[in-house]
Amino acid sequence: MKKFNHSEVRWGIIGVGDVCEVKSAPAMDKIPNSKIIAVMRRSEEKVKDYAQRHEIDTWYTDAQQLIHDPKVNAVYIATPPHVHLELCKLAAEAGKPVYVEKPMARNYAECLEMIQVCEKHEVPLFVAYYRRTLPHFVKIKELLNEEHIGDIRTVHINMKQVVEPEIIAQLENNWRIQPEISGGGYFFDLASHQLDLLAFFFGDIIFANGLCSNQAQAYEAEDIVVGSFAFENGVLGTGNWCFTSSKSAEKDEIVIDGSKGQIKVETFGKGEFTVFKDGKEPYHYQVDLPKHIQQPLIESIVSQLLGKGSCPSTGITASKANWAMDLLTSKKI
Template sequence: MQKTILILNKMDTIKWGIIGCGDVAEIKSGPAFQKVANSELVAVMRRNKAKSKDFAKRHNVPFFYDSIDDIINHPDINALYIATPPSSHLEIAKQCLNAGKFVYLEKPMTMNADEAIELEKIITDNNKIVIAHYRRNLPAFQKVKELLNTNSIGKIHFTDITILQSTTNNIIAKTEDNWRLKPETSGGGYFHDIAPHQIDLMLHYFGKIKNVQGFATATKNNKVADIVNGIINFENGVQFRGIWNFIASENDVKDQCIIYGENGSITFSFYGKKVILDTTNKKEVFSFENPVHVQQPLIEETVKYFLGKAKNPCTVKDGVDVMKILDRFTTQE
């Protein structure tokens, strides 16, 4: 163990492997590993070797594999990005950690809260793992955090999320087998795919929770919740309510969060470019452009953390808290 610590102390570059070089890795995350300082993308892996080779060729990645063991054991790689469907996250994360590799783990971090807690329990002081709740590092959401921290709308009363999407929504990545609608692979449906970002931001903004309650409906009787309604009582007194509907009419499509305070409100979209501050004294609109590779800001902070130059930008505990809420919103006792 002492030898391992000595090697990590001398590390000056994070050399990555991607496990699961599919749709998410194509633009949102993959290229960022090559653009961040002190970071290199060494190898990619996909069970379909032809697709793995194609990704490597198009993105100028030196090595490609169709075996998880092979990429984990690549001698130059010291960190792995797990971008497979959630059903495999826990076991692959265990393999990576056991091999002494750092881990950047896609959301949702596991299939459910029980798996998330299991992963949390096996992490030692020598392990480093970051959960890819990347929206907290994007400029629009950082602006919201700044407005809250500077008391721009006074004492916060409650926050309201409304996500209404039709069956032809364009905010969720499409795949050939549409695994996101297979609960045995995704852990749920579209809610489990996008809600981790929204719930993580609420926890990031408002802190610890006191009570959680939720209700979900699977209209097609396929165990995939397409309507989810949840409420949270935060320890600081902030109240939260959220509705997610993935079978809404095209006319009703909506993506909005409003935070209400004693002196006004903050309104923003999770997929838009504006933050609106509306108070008793003024109304301001702040506009933002996301980076081409939206995970790049979080990956940059992750690299710094892995190199010992920054704190963990999104911890396993953060991920566990999100998974607990997902379960409470969608599982009726």
Template sequence: MLHWGFIGCGAVTEKKSGPAFSKVKESDVVAVMRRDGQKAEDYARRHGIGKWYDNADDLINDPAVNAIYVATPPGSHAEYAVAAMKAGKPVYVEKPMAASYEECLQINRVSRETGVPCFVAYYRRTLPYFLRVKQLMDDGLLGNISTVQIRFAIPPYKEDYHRESLPWRVKKDIAGAGYFYDLASHQFDLLDYLFGEITGVYGFTNNVGGLYEAEDSLTAAFCFKSGVTGSGSWSFVAPGNSRTDLIDIIGTKGKLSFATFDFAPILMDTAAGIQEFREENPENIQYYLVESIVNYLNGCGPEPVSTGISAARANWVMDKILES
């Protein structure tokens, strides 16, 4: 039986992830931690959790807790993940895995040295929507894959205009970079799942909007070990009436188009015509990944598809683009 402790209990844990830990068999949540103790207490009371802390060490060292979920901003992921593993407790870390590739290496080194596993919340690897994309590729319906293209553009969030209280996702010391690090991490991990490791990458970055110091416009080219090539463009200062969330996979027999975030219908365009595929997500979108982790740690399932080893590769790609 897994008894989870949450380090961080903000918005992502309210519905996307938190309830899944109690819905999965042989798993429950026994403690939560947030620096603001009153908010931790409020979360615990609303979700029927018996203990709350305002100090991470107290939660990590609680003997009733035998697994840790780190749901803080990326800047503290490495610190808390390392502390949990050194305490002998498996850790599930929110994405991106850390605020830099170097910190990912640190986490994986400690996991290797302690023998305590680390998993990362790249739950798209387990969702029916993306499993359908993988199935259509694996069935050979697209022929030989030549390239993959990412196009992503959204307007600024209203909080981006508040210079005195900018969101943490655009503060490099907390997030690692800007919105690119937060959102493109899902895309690069997904491509890693579909095509394997990216071995070459180069990018260009810019700050066009001047709303914050982090990059807001990026373009990149990359190639996979398999030989497939790819490109991507991201804008976080697009016009208010312009939103693009699209990945195209182009093969010798057809094209597959789908979204990363809005789950628009999957479109497959081949000589047979255009086919449309729809898939439903679970109520708590991280459920299937959490379930696989719980089963594995309880000794009744295979190794989950999102580990610290696979997750670190997304950070490597993003860091290379930002360094370029």
């Protein structure tokens, strides 16, 4: 990779929608040696409003203009997945490091193209799998590495959600359930976080197989996925995702079983988990999560670009979630 010859990361953000209100972008101005220089959105009215509210001087309605702004030296792509590849290519060709929202792309093939173009132009590629840096997940990884619950045997993901009435009423405005934009349904949006988190815990996913269906026919994308997967360290896993469940069945749980105990954690809940260890009382661990949930990951990106550290979520690590999701949804019933 080419050396990042700057003393400050000056961000240009493409697609300042909801994720940029609290989760990600505001953190960029709170981190030392990091600053938002320019923002872009196709709607002039919306991008001007965002820039004014967040006190950003420069805004664009054209992505290429932002990418080629000489003051911008790193690009954050916060759009839906269908344009991640195209925008990544433009940023890499301009020689600027890329930070892209998750899922990384609509499929594994697009991920590989993104990796290849960034390698060709020697720019780093980071992906917003920020759970890799949240304190309670980092603590779980430490416990697993220390064999706190013994040798890990299996892991199970159980995800159940209801279809809210407003989702049905606003289908055309919900890109997450339009496969041509998102790659799939809520599975691609949410399971990508879970699969990447498990790869953070256990190493690369080396096997995945599954079935999917559109049972409720509420929208075009799959609404139920079941499958199995395996990790390079020998851990075996299963997953059951249903996004048209009953209210009483709602669930967000990952269960990690070891030879001496068990850990239960929510992927999308508070900063907490519970440890069940043979012969001992259950232990509940809880920490406060940062207001800007992506801040720890963005700090690691800034640190790496300035030559002081490394980021745990790269194009190569992130692409494995897409690889697994492609396989888990390859057989439709």
